[in-house]
Amino acid sequence: MLSSTKTKNTMNVNLKPIELANKIKEITGINVFENTRRRSVIEVRSLLCYLMRVKLKMRWISIANFFQENGKHITHATVINAVNSYSTNKRYNRSLAETENYFVFKDDLSLDEIDKMKYLEDKCEKLQQKLDLPLVKLVSRIPKHREEEALGFVRNVVKSFEWKYNEKEVVE
Secondary structure, eight states: OHHHHHHHOOOEEOOHHHHHHHHHHHHHOOOOOOOOHHHHHHHHHHHHHIIIIISSSSHHHHHHHHHHHTTTOOOOHHHHHHHHHHHHHHHOOHHHHHHHHHHHOOOSHHOOOOHHHHHHHHHHHHHHHHHHHHHHHHHHOOOGHHHHHHHHHHHHHHHHHHHHHOOOOOOO
């Protein structure tokens, strides 16, 4: 299953999950996306879940989604169980530890942090789009000492829309 020459060649990686799964398949010869309950597959699958959770710092649901995208039906609860059972699996199957030692991970950004950065970038872009609206630009030009007066005018305009168009909006 695992030759001694392969364990000596460690790689310093920041792999994507699919690259990690492919590398594990290359090393062990086991397809972790196979829908089976064979012990050998379950143990290698737990290794992959462990590496994605602990080393890549992926969230439980992200790991489950990754497996589902690759044809393996799995839930986050199954992923949690796989990660929790990895230490026991490793104790009885020495090749799992050898395969794990094949990978040396850098402590750069985790995938979860990358997801957060993408989320925040999207949020900033949406906020910028809102700030570029003509009404927002017009209101932002109101001097600070006239804001209360302008707020009263805007409330009156909204109330007139409610009356005129029979729209029920709450204005504070």
